[in-house]
Amino acid sequence: MFDKIRLIDLMGLWVQISPGSDEPVYVQVAEQISEAIARGELSSGDKLPPVRKLAAELVINPNTVARAYSRLEQAGLVVTKTGSGTYVSDPKLRKADAADFNILTERMDTLITRGLNLGLEQQDLIEMFKTRVEKFTKK
Amino acid sequence: MRFLAILRKELRECLPWIVLATAVLFVFGYVELFERTIPQNIDYRYRLFSPSNDVYPFDLTKRSLLAGMGQLLLVVSIGLGLAMGIRQFWVDHYAGTWGFTVHRSVNREKILSAKLTAAAIGFVVSIGAIWCLLFLYASKAPNFYVPPAKRIFFEGWVYIVSGLVVYSAAALAGLSTVRWYTTKIFGLAFAAIVLFVMVFQWRLSYAFLALLVGIFVLVVQITQTFLNREF
Amino acid sequence: MTETVLESQSLTKYFGKTVAVDHLNLEIPRGCICGFVGRNGAGKTTAIKLMLGLLKPTIGSSKLLGCDSMALTPVIRQRIGYVTEGHRLFRWMSIGRLEKFQRAFFQKQWDERLFADMLEYFGLSKKQKIKHLSNGQRAQVSLALALAPNPELLIMDDPTLGLDAAIRRQFLAGMIELIMREGRTALFSSHILGDVERVSDRIVVIDKGRLRANCTLEQFRNSVKKVKVAFADRAPTEFEIEGLLNCRRSEKELELVLIGTDSNRINEWAKTVGAEKYQIVQMNLEDQFIEYTAPASKGKLFRWEEI
Numbered sequence: 001m002f003d004k005i006r007l008i009d010l011m012g013l014w015v016q017i018s019p020g021s022d023e024p025v026y027v028q029v030a031e032q033i034s035e036a037i038a039r040g041e042l043s044s045g046d047k048l049p050p051v052r053k054l055a056a057e058l059v060i061n062p063n064t065v066a067r068a069y070s071r072l073e074q075a076g077l078v079v080t081k082t083g084s085g086t087y088v089s090d091p092k093l094r095k096a097d098a099a100d101f102n103i104l105t106e107r108m109d110t111l112i113t114r115g116l117n118l119g120l121e122q123q124d125l126i127e128m129f130k131t132r133v134e135k136f137t138k139k
Numbered sequence: 140m141r142f143l144a145i146l147r148k149e150l151r152e153c154l155p156w157i158v159l160a161t162a163v164l165f166v167f168g169y170v171e172l173f174e175r176t177i178p179q180n181i182d183y184r185y186r187l188f189s190p191s192n193d194v195y196p197f198d199l200t201k202r203s204l205l206a207g208m209g210q211l212l213l214v215v216s217i218g219l220g221l222a223m224g225i226r227q228f229w230v231d232h233y234a235g236t237w238g239f240t241v242h243r244s245v246n247r248e249k250i251l252s253a254k255l256t257a258a259a260i261g262f263v264v265s266i267g268a269i270w271c272l273l274f275l276y277a278s279k280a281p282n283f284y285v286p287p288a289k290r291i292f293f294e295g296w297v298y299i300v301s302g303l304v305v306y307s308a309a310a311l312a313g314l315s316t317v318r319w320y321t322t323k324i325f326g327l328a329f330a331a332i333v334l335f336v337m338v339f340q341w342r343l344s345y346a347f348l349a350l351l352v353g354i355f356v357l358v359v360q361i362t363q364t365f366l367n368r369e370f
Numbered sequence: 371m372t373e374t375v376l377e378s379q380s381l382t383k384y385f386g387k388t389v390a391v392d393h394l395n396l397e398i399p400r401g402c403i404c405g406f407v408g409r410n411g412a413g414k415t416t417a418i419k420l421m422l423g424l425l426k427p428t429i430g431s432s433k434l435l436g437c438d439s440m441a442l443t444p445v446i447r448q449r450i451g452y453v454t455e456g457h458r459l460f461r462w463m464s465i466g467r468l469e470k471f472q473r474a475f476f477q478k479q480w481d482e483r484l485f486a487d488m489l490e491y492f493g494l495s496k497k498q499k500i501k502h503l504s505n506g507q508r509a510q511v512s513l514a515l516a517l518a519p520n521p522e523l524l525i526m527d528d529p530t531l532g533l534d535a536a537i538r539r540q541f542l543a544g545m546i547e548l549i550m551r552e553g554r555t556a557l558f559s560s561h562i563l564g565d566v567e568r569v570s571d572r573i574v575v576i577d578k579g580r581l582r583a584n585c586t587l588e589q590f591r592n593s594v595k596k597v598k599v600a601f602a603d604r605a606p607t608e609f610e611i612e613g614l615l616n617c618r619r620s621e622k623e624l625e626l627v628l629i630g631t632d633s634n635r636i637n638e639w640a641k642t643v644g645a646e647k648y649q650i651v652q653m654n655l656e657d658q659f660i661e662y663t664a665p666a667s668k669g670k671l672f673r674w675e676e677i
Binding site: 140141143144148151152234235236237238239241242243244245246367 | 419422424426444445447448450452454455456458459460461462470471474475476477
């Protein structure tokens with residue numbers, strides 16, 4: 001941190017920590033990395049920064065970063081090769097389990113409720129969703 | 140190495156007071172002695188530095204040339220003692236640097252002895268040295284009608300050591316933040332008593348004894364409190 | 371190397387009749403960053419002073435790096451860094467002089483490069499006198515003086531009190547730097563729970579001199595839960611559930627704060643009281659801490675109408 005030259009080679013990774021949030025820090029880190037993966041900012045085979053480097057960069061405990069990586073690994077988004085580092089996994093090898101689908105369904109329901117409450121029609125909602133997905137994956 | 144680092148720091152912190160005491164003593168002492176050697180001021184009815192035993196050592200009257208000097212020495216010594224005692228043991232506490240001073244990779248005894256050594260050095264180098272100089276000046280034949288007796292030299296030292304009693308009392312007072320009314324006042328009262336006893340001694344050796352016993356008692360108290368970490 | 375860097379048994383300190391630290395039984399393992407939290411006057415500073423051997427305990431004892439606090443040898447003290455409350459340093463010294471002084475006690479282990487780098491990063495010069503520095507700058511010097519000897523155990527007493535966000539971040543970064551070296555441990559007391567959440571592995575909660583919690587941050591975060599319960603009819607006024615810290619009630623809803631109650635038990639209880647639905651809400655650390663240290667069964671500070 002006190003080096004004169006600061007090398008930020010996080011490959012465009014932008015992770016923001018809000019300590020006052022309800023979510024534990026490691027969840028925040030994991031979520032934001034997974035978002036970056038989803039958006040294609042990180043592609044399969046990319047190496048995530050070493051735990052210590054990210055911890056020093058974000059000024060959080062290295063164990064927290066390790067936890068976040070662990071969580072991502074459990075979700076199948078990353079793979080840790082001992083001695084080498086942590087890499088974004090091959091999308092073909094990712095498995096989603098029932099719990100993941102449940103969370104996804106829950107969140108979709110929340111959005112649909114919101115949309116309908118605003119007075120949107122079914123077709124509008126579907127159109128809106130389609131546009132957003134296209135925009136997201138194009139970034 | 141570490142002891143020296145603390146000693147240096149303690150000396151540097153007391154330096155302004157040491158310099159002040161030296162300057163005051165030098166200037167006023169010189170003036171005092173000089174005045175007494177001006178022909179108009181010499182009162183030949185009285186012996187100037189009487190070597191006989193019928194001049195009581197601490198008779199602060201005109202009968203001894205030491206009268207004025209004695210007062211000056213006593214005042215400056217007490218002043219320096221008070222200043223150093225407060226600087227070493229009160230200021231750190233109120234400034235909050237006590238933790239920084241005491242959490243050191245040295246034995247706690249070394250920290251205390253560095254402080255006490257600094258005080259001793261301060262007294263000897265400033266007041267002690269100047270008193271020796273002034274006494275030497277007075278001893279040079281042309282300056283005084285009758286050269287001072289050697290005993291006067293030691294009388295001067297009694298006044299200087301009195302300053303150390305006050306220093307010890309101030310130090311002890313500073314170390315007693317818990318239950319402060321008992322220990323703070325005890326130290327100061329004890330010092331007052333010791334000085335009182337000292338003044339009324341007929342013999343020089345008894346005066347010294349009173350002072351040294353007083354200092355010993357106070358330093359034992361200081362050491363106990365310092366090592367007991369009651370503050 | 372001892373596995374426990376800090377331990378205390380029934381550590382107690384009375385100031386006259388007031389108890390500042392009350393039978394503290396603590397054990398901190400090596401290699402973690404431990405956040406000491408507690409309300410103002412909870413006894414954090416006194417506990418730290420006791421453990422460093424700067425104060426004599428009334429009852430009990432403590433050990434740092436396996437050595438009794440009252441008998442910390444110079445060798446052990448050399449391995450312990452201490453940042454005092456308020457970053458009090460000798461005002462008459464210059465930064466360079468202070469470095470020389472501090473360095474005299476850590477000859478072989480002093481990292482000169484790190485000290486110089488930190489001063490340069492903070493924009494401070496060795497000629498500046500401490501009395502001319504602002505609080506923030508003094509804190510920075512304090513941090514540099516504490517990190518340069520590469521301590522095995524770093525203890526910081528409320529190091530970020532009154533400091534701006536940038537300097538707070540520097541302190542946290544300093545702790546993280548330190549912790550990444552093998553075998554190092556950091557302990558800091560703080561009111562700023564955001565900082566504690568950012569960097570701590572463990573959390574120790576002290577309330578009115580007593581130990582209320584000593585666990586990993588994750589355990590604490592997972593233990594204190596808020597449960598919102600909705601009822602078809604009126605919400606019950608009397609009920610029982612283990613671990614109840616606090617309860618707010620409106621006509622048809624209950625909001626409970628529970629500690630240590632697992633989700634299965636909550637599920638069972640919800641069925642027993644006939645709840646229509648319930649939701650476990652994640653709390654942030656600050657809210658958890660406030661609920662945890664709130665005085666028992668006292669209401670809110672300001673009066674509100676019963677709904």
